[in-house]
Amino acid sequence: MQTTSAISLQDVRKSFDGGHEFVLKGLSLEVPRGSLTAIIGFSGTGKSVVLKHILGLYKPTSGNIEVLGQDIGQMTPDDLTRFRQKFGVLFQSAALFDDMTVLENVCFPLFEHRRELRQSQVISIAEERLVQVGLDKKHYNKLPNQISGGMQKRTGLARALALDPEILIYDEPTTGLDPILTEMVDNLILETHKSRKGLTSIMVSHDLAAAFRIADHIAMLDAGKVLLSGTAEDFFNSDIELVKRFVSKGMKHK
Ligand SMILES: Nc1ncnc2c1ncn2[C@@H]1O[C@H](COP(=O)(O)OP(=O)(O)OP(=O)(O)O)[C@@H](O)[C@H]1O
Numbered sequence: 001m002q003t004t005s006a007i008s009l010q011d012v013r014k015s016f017d018g019g020h021e022f023v024l025k026g027l028s029l030e031v032p033r034g035s036l037t038a039i040i041g042f043s044g045t046g047k048s049v050v051l052k053h054i055l056g057l058y059k060p061t062s063g064n065i066e067v068l069g070q071d072i073g074q075m076t077p078d079d080l081t082r083f084r085q086k087f088g089v090l091f092q093s094a095a096l097f098d099d100m101t102v103l104e105n106v107c108f109p110l111f112e113h114r115r116e117l118r119q120s121q122v123i124s125i126a127e128e129r130l131v132q133v134g135l136d137k138k139h140y141n142k143l144p145n146q147i148s149g150g151m152q153k154r155t156g157l158a159r160a161l162a163l164d165p166e167i168l169i170y171d172e173p174t175t176g177l178d179p180i181l182t183e184m185v186d187n188l189i190l191e192t193h194k195s196r197k198g199l200t201s202i203m204v205s206h207d208l209a210a211a212f213r214i215a216d217h218i219a220m221l222d223a224g225k226v227l228l229s230g231t232a233e234d235f236f237n238s239d240i241e242l243v244k245r246f247v248s249k250g251m252k253h254k
C-alpha cells in the first residue's frame with residue numbers, strides 16, 4: 001500500500017491571462033509515491049497544463065500544489081530551478097541537441113548541475129545511464145540524426161535520468177511512433193520505473209491500452225477536473241458514461 005503522495009494537487013484552478021475561462025476547474029489529484037501513474041483524457045482536457053503546473057512552469061490561479069512534500073507555490077524562481085533537478089522529463093520529441101553526440105547529450109545536465117564532478121566522473125555516469133536504457137556503446141559518438149527514432153528516445157530517456165530524478169515525467173512519449181516502437185518505448189518506461197527504487201513516474205498518454213498495461217495508477221481528466229482516479233480495474237468497472245466511452249474507444253484500436 002502506498003500511503004504518501006509524491007505529488008498532490010488540491011482544488012487547482014487555472015485561467016490564462018486573467019480570463020474568466022478556466023482550463024483547470026478545481027482539479028485535485030494525488031500521485032502515489034513510487035507509482036507509475038498515467039494521466040489520460042480526451043484532447044484539450046488539460047493534461048499538459050497539469051504537467052506544467054507540477055513542473056512549476058505554470059502557477060495556479062488558486063489552489064495548492066505539493067511536490068515531494070513541498071509547496072511549490074511558495075518557491076522563489078531560484079528555488080524552483082534547483083527543485084526541478086528532482087525531475088526528469090521526456091517529451092514527445094526527444095528534444096536532443098542536434099549538434100551534440102549521444103554521449104554529450106547525456107553529459108549535458110551533469111555538466112550544468114553537478115559542477116563538482118570531474119569530467120571522467122560525468123562520462124562514467126552518462127555511460128551508466130546509456131547502458132541502463134539499452135543503448136549500445138557503438139552509438140555514443142554519433143549525432144542524433146545518425147541514429148534511429150528508437151535510439152533517440154533511449155538517448156532522451158538516458159538524459160532525463162542523468163541527475164537521478166525522483167520523478168520522471170513523460171508527455172505523450174509514443175505519439176506518432178509506429179506500433180513496434182511504441183511497444184518498445186512503453187516497455188522501456190516500465191523497465192526504467194521498476195529498476196529505480198522509489199521512482200515516481202507520470203505519463204500522459206493517448207494510448208489507453210498502454211496506460212492500462214503498464215501503469216499501476218490512472219487518472220482520467222475531463223473538463224478541467226479528475227473524472228476518475230484508480231486502477232485499470234476501477235476503469236473497466238466504472239459506471240461513468242464518459243469513462244465507459246473512453247475505455248471502449250481506446251481498446252478498440254488494439
Ligand atoms: N499558455 C496557454 N495560454 C492559453 N491557453 C492555454 C495555454 N496552455 C494551454 N491552454 C489551453 O488549455 C487547454 C488544455 O490544454 P492542454 O494542452 O493541457 O490539453 P491536453 O489535454 O494536453 O490535450 P492533448 O491531448 O491534445 O495534448 C486548451 O484549451 C489549451 O488551449
Ligand SMILES: [Mg+2]
Nearest residue numbers: 047048049204
Ligand atoms: Mg497535451
